[in-house]
Amino acid sequence: MLLVQHLLNGLLAGAYYLLIALGLSLIFSLGGIVNLAHGAFYAIGAYLAVSIGASLGFGGAVLIAPVAVGILGVAVERVLFRRFYKADPALSLLLTFGLAMVAEQALRMIFGAAPLSWAIPPALRGQVFLGDFVYPRYRLLILAVAVACVAALWLLLQRTPFGRVVRAGVQNAEMVGALGISLEPYMTAIAFLGIGLAGLAGVMLAPIFSIHPAMGAEIITSAFVVVVIGGLGSFWGVVAAAVVVGLAKGAVTAAGYPQYSEAAIYLLMLLVLLVRPRGLFGERIQRFE
């Protein structure tokens, strides 16, 4: 029974990595930008949730904060990312690394270094009991939110004209240009979605994690591992990787070594990269070859 709980718990960890990893993967696939500041947007989402939640409650925070973070993402895309799409990836890496540090310090200057308190709303507190199985209701809600986001994003990318252009742009941006379609507005939309998702993750995790300025740095590495294992440019690759990473964490924990569960996912990444350098489902993308 404990094994099942640990596996489910691992899956859940995978779910919140996924919310962050999806945006990372999209922005990299389409724009070629490795967004090291993605964790910072997650942190900003959490801080906005606390600020908005003070007057509008949890519901207000969930609705407004991710949109606000997404709009911030649009601004960053328009002003900064746009200049780096054609540049050496090392430059955008430096840019987003700097951006992450500036954002963290800005949070520290505005809100202070001490953690802010925010609790699960009373209606979502409590546990679900199924025989021996007990699990907090709030975590199951996070899982549901992650699944809903995956489904919505999949529909958007696979079943809409918008999605077709984005997928074409990931494969061959020049060809899309030759067909007379400018990718610029699409990139802005992807930044809104991807960075908004990071903000949503921040809002959802704020009630159960310590809200402090460096919280973004804590989660970004694991999200990157998910993206790398999944393979660039692959939507289902990232989803599958989140599941695999979650299960691996759960299995290592269930085997009695919770302290090695973080190390296990890096080992997994190493193995995947040795066997399949492009990641599990990584597509062959011409401009990265």
Place this chain on the structure above:
Amino acid sequence: MTRPLDPVRRRIVAGASTAAVLGWPALGRAQADVIRIGHLTPRTGFLGPLGEFAVQAVDMAVAEINAAGGINGRKVEALKEDSVNPQTASTKAERMIERDKVACIIGEISSASALTISQVAERTKTLFINTGANSDELRGKGCKRYMFHIESQNSMYVKTCGRSLMAQGLVKGKKWFSLTADYAFGHDLLRVAKRFMATAGGEFAADKLVPTDATDFSPLLLEIRSAKPDLVISNLAGNQITNFLKQYSEFGLTFPVAGFGFDTALAWGAGKGNFLGTWPVVWHHLIDTPDTRRFVAEFTKRYSRPPENQAWGDYNAIKLTAQAMAELKSTDSTKLVEHFEKGAKFGLMKTREGYFRKSDHQMMHEMYTVQALPAAEIKNAFDIFRSSAPVPGPNEPLEVIAATAEENECKFA
């Protein structure tokens, strides 16, 4: 193009020429005007939330000293930096001592960084007052002639909280499940906690090490639920404590919780409804003494929030150093060490005065345990616990809660 010298440059030129006339290096003259104190503490990372209180307290203490005319007529200037990690901490300590000529170094929270700073302090014969690192090892195997500790050692935390746990019947014949921060401080604390349990007749159901950057405690909470311990013990540090408390109440576990390491800011971060259990603390903002009330009022006026225990440590370290420098009319580290070793007494905002114990340079002073208030009794975001009376009690010597020489032997080189 000729331009008049700007004021700063003009002053430097004037200073240099005067110095040349007097045959005295300009640097030496500038130093005669101020007493520099080096302040190092983690301001980022998992201990950063506490470091911020330390820095604010230092600013406040220095401002108060200078407003009262300085030390022997000389103004005090604090050079404050983020100590980051043990390597950076020792590099910065070295630079502050050798280049900036600080009179002493004050600060630190991480036991690992305090150790590297103390090595620099010992080598350069510079006073170092540790304001936030708890490891017994810093007062035992790693003790140094030039290092003093206003922060209590792990043994004091364990024995203080242990008294309260014994009174609640949670020790003898009971099973504990402990979570320990996986670095110098946690390992040291676990060792001390195990020694306490061995003598008090309890046992550990399990003890788990937790990486300092771990945020998700859910796997451990599942294990705790199936282990059904009599008490869950936190030997965690920094943001770990906030994460643990939030998720412990999320999982709805009902085993009693206690901790052997604690900082008030982390309880505030967990907040009403999430903060629970019994915790030892070196000082807190609800202590009912005139000095504490004044300090809390001044700090709150300045920074719009009450001070937590780390603010107490750094504020008092600066104040007692200033007091000693004024009494000795000297900033010489060796003289200060001798003065402290002679048992100089310091008011520490508590009911009894404290003093540095000669054998290991540990401050002997009162401690407290705090107990989380039920959510219904909480009126604001800060007053979320009730305090025990000072430990040890008024008729006991202060040393009874400290490690004995057998438990933690210190031999100064």
